[in-house]
Amino acid sequence: MASVIEQCQVAPPPGGAAEVRLPLTYFDLVWLGFQYRIRRILFYKLPISKPHFVQNIIPPLKNSLSLTLKHDTPLAGNIARPLDTNGYPELRYVTGDSVSLGEPKDAPRVQLAPVLAIQVTLFPNLGVSIGFTNHHVVGDGATIVGFIRAWALLHKFGGDEQFLSNELIPFYDRSVVKDPYGQGMFIWEEMKKKNLDMRDIMTPPPEHKVRGTLITIRRDDIEKLKNLILKSRRQGSSTTLTHVTSFTVTCAYVWSCLIKSKDAIGEEMIIDDSVIMESFGCAGDFRARFNPPLPQSYFGNCIVGCVTRSIRHVDLVGKEGFEIAVELIGEVIKKKMKDEEWVLNGDWLKELNNVLKV
Structure with a gap:
């Protein structure tokens, strides 16, 4: 039976920025209306006892996390939604904020919701896991993984910041993100009509046990797949x-x-698979594809969704199904991930919404 050893809040160290405010961009606002959290768990083999865990593992983890938040300060803050209809949402940190599992608290005329929670779990004499849950509004995978890498390095080297490369120091200037069509304001105006409450985007603990399935595709497997395409x-x-x-x-x-596999287990109730259509969606990082490109360390969201052309179900489960899938995915990535206009005018989001409505 699991037991809670300690609940705490970790804040950036004293002497850092007293306040950080980052307006949400078009790419951030896309996620504000979704109750979408990103969850990650890292597992470490570490056969230690509970006393060793409490005395020797937790304190340096806290210290290095605090030092990391000195650079990734918005992760210790909140999403701030102004109650004033003329206001605009932002990421906001003020002295005293911290990474916490606490309830949302409000400031005058502003609703706040924390963006990150971390849980460290001991499996006595087996290992340790570190779980992360963040709302997508604060940043995409590149942002959060950059934070995790920075924390790992500072922990490994006892807080010595000289081991942090420039790519792990977040870039915060939101003015580099172009929005010539006013997509951000358009999305925000639509959200205001829904009377969004910050409590709706909080990160509650899972209500049910989660079973995960791990699929490992090794490098040699990928090479075999590529060779299969070349042979084709x-x-x-x-x-x-x-x-x-x-x-x-x-x-x-x-x-x-x-x-x-859905066909094999009867999950798809298909009467005529010649009329059933399938499509595939994936996300792509657009930082390096803007002109001029954004720094790779840009803090926030900068991903767009790519959706393939629809294909008949019968073709995808056929003999050339894999080759067809490669063609469709490769086609949309090659075409769309070079089209800055398609990203800026919001067409990518319209295409994604059309698929989600089906």
Whole structure:
């Protein structure tokens, strides 16, 4: 039976910024209306006892986390939603904020919601896990993974900041994110009509036990998949394969297998699979694709969704299903991830919404 050893709040060290305020960009606001949290768990083999865990593991973790929040300060803050209809939401940190599992607290004329919670769990004499839960509004995978890497380095080297590379020092200037079509304000105006409450986007603990399935695709597996595509090309496959990468073949393999497995277990109740249409969506980091590009250490969200052309179910489960999946995924990535106009005018979001409505 699990027991709680300690609940605490960890704040940036004294002497740092007294206040940090980051207006939400178009790419952040996309996530504000979703109760969408990102959860990660890192596992470490560490055969230690509970006393050792409490005395020797937790204190340096707290200290290095505090030092990391000196740089990733908004993660210790809140999403701030002004109650004034003329206001605009932002990420806000003020002295005294911390990484916490506490209830949302409000400031005058502002609703606040914390953005990050961390849990460290001991499995006595086996290992330790560190779990992270953050709301997507605060940042995408690149932002959160950058924070985790920085924390790991500061912990490893006893808080010595000289080991932090520039790519792990967050870049906060929101003026570099272009929004010529006013997509951010448009999204915010639509959200205000829904009377969003910050308590609706809080991060509650899971209500049910979660069972996960781990699938490992090794490097040699990926090379075999790529070679299969090359062989298909040489044999004159009907598909036109122009963008073959590790990401493309991995996604295509998972997609085609998922569709086939649903058929095999009878999850898909298909009467006529020649009229059922399938599509695949993935997210892409657009930092390096803007002109000029954003720094890789840009703090926040900068991902867009890409959705393939629809394909008949019968084709995807057929003999060339994998090759077709590679073609469709490669096609949309090659075309859309070079189209800055498509990103800035909001067409990518419209395409994604159309799929989600189906």
